[in-house]
Amino acid sequence: MVGPANGGRIPRQVLSVVNGGQELGNRAGPGSVSGSDCGGFEFSREDVESLLNERIKTKAKDKFNFKEKCEVMTDYIRRLRNCIRWFQAREGDLLLQLEKHGKLLESAEKKCNDLEMLMSEKEEELNSIIMELRKNCIALQEKFAKEESDKLAAMESLAEEKDARMSAERSQKSILEELERAQRESSSANQKILSLNDMYKRLQEYNTSLQQYNSKLQSELNQTNEILKNAEKEKVAVLENLSSLRGHCTSLQDQLAATKASSNETTKLKEALASEVGCLRLDLQKVRDDRDRLLSQVQDLSAEVLKYKEWTGKSVAELGNLTTKSNVLEATCSSQSNQIKTLQEKLAAAEYKLEMSDVSAFEIRSGYEEQKRVNSDLQLRLAEAELKLIEGESLRKKLHNTILDFVLPQELKGNIRVFCRVRPLLFDDAAENEPKTVSFPTTTENIGRGVEVFQHGQKHSFMFDKVFVPESSQVEVFVEVSQLVQSAMDGYKVCIFAYGQTGSGKTHTMMGTPGSFDDKGLIPRSLEQIFESRQTLQNQGWKYEMQVSMLEIYNETIRDLLTINRPGSTESGTKQYAIKHDANGNTYVSDLTVVDVRSSREVSFLLNRAAQSRSVGKTQMNEQSSRSHFVFTLRITGVNESTEQQVQGVLNLIDLAGSERLSRSGSTGDRLKETQAINKSLSSLSDVIFALAKKEDHVPFRNSKLTYLLQPCLGGDSKTLMIVNVSPAPSSVNESLCSLRFAARVNACEIGTPRRQTSSVKQLDARFSYG
Numbered sequence: 001m002v003g004p005a006n007g008g009r010i011p012r013q014v015l016s017v018v019n020g021g022q023e024l025g026n027r028a029g030p031g032s033v034s035g036s037d038c039g040g041f042e043f044s045r046e047d048v049e050s051l052l053n054e055r056i057k058t059k060a061k062d063k064f065n066f067k068e069k070c071e072v073m074t075d076y077i078r079r080l081r082n083c084i085r086w087f088q089a090r091e092g093d094l095l096l097q098l099e100k101h102g103k104l105l106e107s108a109e110k111k112c113n114d115l116e117m118l119m120s121e122k123e124e125e126l127n128s129i130i131m132e133l134r135k136n137c138i139a140l141q142e143k144f145a146k147e148e149s150d151k152l153a154a155m156e157s158l159a160e161e162k163d164a165r166m167s168a169e170r171s172q173k174s175i176l177e178e179l180e181r182a183q184r185e186s187s188s189a190n191q192k193i194l195s196l197n198d199m200y201k202r203l204q205e206y207n208t209s210l211q212q213y214n215s216k217l218q219s220e221l222n223q224t225n226e227i228l229k230n231a232e233k234e235k236v237a238v239l240e241n242l243s244s245l246r247g248h249c250t251s252l253q254d255q256l257a258a259t260k261a262s263s264n265e266t267t268k269l270k271e272a273l274a275s276e277v278g279c280l281r282l283d284l285q286k287v288r289d290d291r292d293r294l295l296s297q298v299q300d301l302s303a304e305v306l307k308y309k310e311w312t313g314k315s316v317a318e319l320g321n322l323t324t325k326s327n328v329l330e331a332t333c334s335s336q337s338n339q340i341k342t343l344q345e346k347l348a349a350a351e352y353k354l355e356m357s358d359v360s361a362f363e364i365r366s367g368y369e370e371q372k373r374v375n376s377d378l379q380l381r382l383a384e385a386e387l388k389l390i391e392g393e394s395l396r397k398k399l400h401n402t403i404l405d406f407v408l409p410q411e412l413k414g415n416i417r418v419f420c421r422v423r424p425l426l427f428d429d430a431a432e433n434e435p436k437t438v439s440f441p442t443t444t445e446n447i448g449r450g451v452e453v454f455q456h457g458q459k460h461s462f463m464f465d466k467v468f469v470p471e472s473s474q475v476e477v478f479v480e481v482s483q484l485v486q487s488a489m490d491g492y493k494v495c496i497f498a499y500g501q502t503g504s505g506k507t508h509t510m511m512g513t514p515g516s517f518d519d520k521g522l523i524p525r526s527l528e529q530i531f532e533s534r535q536t537l538q539n540q541g542w543k544y545e546m547q548v549s550m551l552e553i554y555n556e557t558i559r560d561l562l563t564i565n566r567p568g569s570t571e572s573g574t575k576q577y578a579i580k581h582d583a584n585g586n587t588y589v590s591d592l593t594v595v596d597v598r599s600s601r602e603v604s605f606l607l608n609r610a611a612q613s614r615s616v617g618k619t620q621m622n623e624q625s626s627r628s629h630f631v632f633t634l635r636i637t638g639v640n641e642s643t644e645q646q647v648q649g650v651l652n653l654i655d656l657a658g659s660e661r662l663s664r665s666g667s668t669g670d671r672l673k674e675t676q677a678i679n680k681s682l683s684s685l686s687d688v689i690f691a692l693a694k695k696e697d698h699v700p701f702r703n704s705k706l707t708y709l710l711q712p713c714l715g716g717d718s719k720t721l722m723i724v725n726v727s728p729a730p731s732s733v734n735e736s737l738c739s740l741r742f743a744a745r746v747n748a749c750e751i752g753t754p755r756r757q758t759s760s761v762k763q764l765d766a767r768f769s770y771g
């Protein structure tokens with residue numbers, strides 16, 4: 001290819017032509033040189049070629065577009081031609097129409113002139129009307145102005161009314177809201193009323209069902225009481241039967257033994273007689289042999305005599321000798337015959353005797369067999385009776401611990417029950433001329449349960465589970481608690497404590513008068529009952545082990561009352577006894593002496609020993625006042641191997657130190673300290689009881705040794721009885737009221753539910769504990 005003569009460069013003007021007259025300055029790439037710098041040769045050949053190619057491409061595109069445009073234009077021209085043709089065809093019609101329209105236009109012009117005339121007339125008319133209207137308008141404007149002012153006033157009043165209406169609307173709205181609320185409330189109240197009615201109905205139904213249940217319970221109770229009575233009667237009858245059977249059995253056994261002895265004797269006699277008969281038979285044989293021998297001798301001698309008689313020549317002397325010899329022999333022979341006779345008689349008698357003894361031996365043997373049969377019969381009946389007794393006893397236990405507790409509601413009202421005992425007036429009380437301060441209501445519902453105290457002419461009434469009047473004996477008090485004591489044998493933790501002011505009769509109630517049969521207190525009586533019942537239950541396969549410990553809490557210090565102090569030893573006084581509760585709810589005191597006991601006599605001995613170690617002192621109110629809390633604990637472990645049952649009961653009997661007011665007790669020095677310690681621990685006891693009653697999260701058991709020791713009895717699952725002792729002395733009325741108020745609050749408490757501690761024999765835990 002031949003390029004331009006300027007070395008392949010194309011002048012800018014040429015490019016401009018190629019490019020359709022467009023300037024290419026703005027297309028210059030990097031490295032291009034401006035025209036002024038290069039004397040008109042600005043672009044390279046390649047650039048131009050690419051530009052040309054581009055231009056060719058656009059031209060080709062434009063050509064294509066132009067073609068399209070041509071086609072459109074051709075079509076357009078064709079349609080225009082069609083139109084022209086159509087117009088040419090319609091030209092005549094259109095001319096005719098034009099003419100018609102000219103005429104019409106003329107008539108219209110005419111009409112228009114007429115109308116103009118009419119219009120001018122009308123204009124005049126209208127002008128007059130307008131004038132009139134203007135006048136009217138002015139009048140109307142005046143009226144309008146008036147109306148306007150009226151309107152303004154009306155608007156103002158309207159605005160006022162609007163405000164009023166708004167406020168009325170607002171108040172209406174609020175009233176409506178209130179109404180709505182009231183309606184809602186009313187509907188909810190209605191609903192409530194409905195639900196209350198429903199609830200009332202349900203309550204009524206519940207009430208009737210409760211009443212039915214109550215009457216059912218009552219009838220069940222009556223039935224159970226009947227059953228209990230019958231069981232008791234049966235038990236008594238069985239016991240009587242058993243004892244008579246036992247008596248009969250022992251007499252039969254005695255008879256049997258006597259019969260056996262007489263049978264032995266008879267056998268021995270028979271054997272002696274048999275040996276005697278043997279001897280006699282031997283003798284007889286001997287005598288018979290002798291007799292035979294002698295007879296043969298006599299015969300020989302007789303033959304000799306005959307021979308001698310024949311012999312006449314023999315001497316007479318010799319003959320005489322022989323005769324005497326023969327006589328002697330005959331005499332011997334006859335005496336021996338006699339002997340034989342007597343021996344035969346003796347033998348016959350012995351043989352008769354032997355026969356008789358054989359008969360009597362047979363009779364005795366048959367009698368013995370008969371006795372044996374009767375005896376086994378009796379043994380069977382005895383076993384049956386014992387079985388019945390066991391069943392009766394277990395029924396008693398069941399009834400006692402479920403139904404009785406349900407009815408006399410230790411389990412319904414919690415584990416604390418309260419008895420009150422008012423002691424008789426003592427000589428020291430010196431109240432002869434003073435009016436009585438304590439009395440007992442006699443109404444049916446209060447009798448035996450109510451007590452009234454009069455202070456400054458005002459009556460204060462109290463109700464407890466049981467109230468003992470001054471005339472009540474120790475036995476009467478014990479009868480009421482004996483069932484509770486029995487519970488300890490059945491595996492319950494039982495705690496009985498006496499509370500009251502100093503000199504009110506706590507020690508009398510708990511310990512009584514030592515050595516007196518009638519005045520024995522709860523502790524010795526309980527122990528007697530427990531050991532008696534241990535004896536009875538032994539026949540049913542129960543084996544009980546008892547352990548005793550006794551301690552006192554004096555000035556917040558524990559003292560072991562069973563420790564054997566050598567003279568001068570202060571071991572017990574210095575030892576630190578720690579109260580511990582383990583994970584199983586058992587409480588024990590470290591290092592405390594625990595003694596195994598087998599009889600109530602052993603316990604009495606220990607009680608005497610403890611009584612000698614107790615801290616007692618004299619106060620203005622009591623000659624022999626207990627200055628410490630005395631805690632007697634009997635742990636009972638019973639195992640029945642035949643039924644594989646095991647029970648663990650604890651009996652805590654507590655004689656609390658007397659509450660007293662410092663002013664009245666006349667305490668000073670050590671006594672004052674004692675009294676303060678006593679009062680502190682008693683107030684801790686009341687704090688604990690009230691915290692439990694209120695079901696508070698924290699119960700201050702640790703505030704005193706007494707409450708910490710009794711923690712399982714107070715807060716746990718034990719059966720607790722508080723006996724509040726009251727003095728009827730008018731001088732003690734304030735203290736009596738305090739004690740009774742405290743007891744009444746305790747009585748109203750509902751704490752815990754008693755639980756029996758039973759397990760299988762394998763789970764036996766022999767450790768000593770308080771609860």
Ligand SMILES: Nc1ncnc2c1ncn2[C@@H]1O[C@H](COP(=O)(O)OP(=O)(O)OP(=O)(O)O)[C@@H](O)[C@H]1O
Pocket residue numbers: 422423424426470500501502503504505506507508509622624625626627656657658659725
């Ligand atoms: N029920 C009663 N019948 C007869 N006498 C009684 C009775 N109760 C108490 N007494 C007599 O009252 C006196 C004081 O009784 P007791 O020592 O038992 O009181 P206390 O409450 O234990 O006193 P303290 O707290 O000071 O030890 C004693 O002489 C006791 O014999």
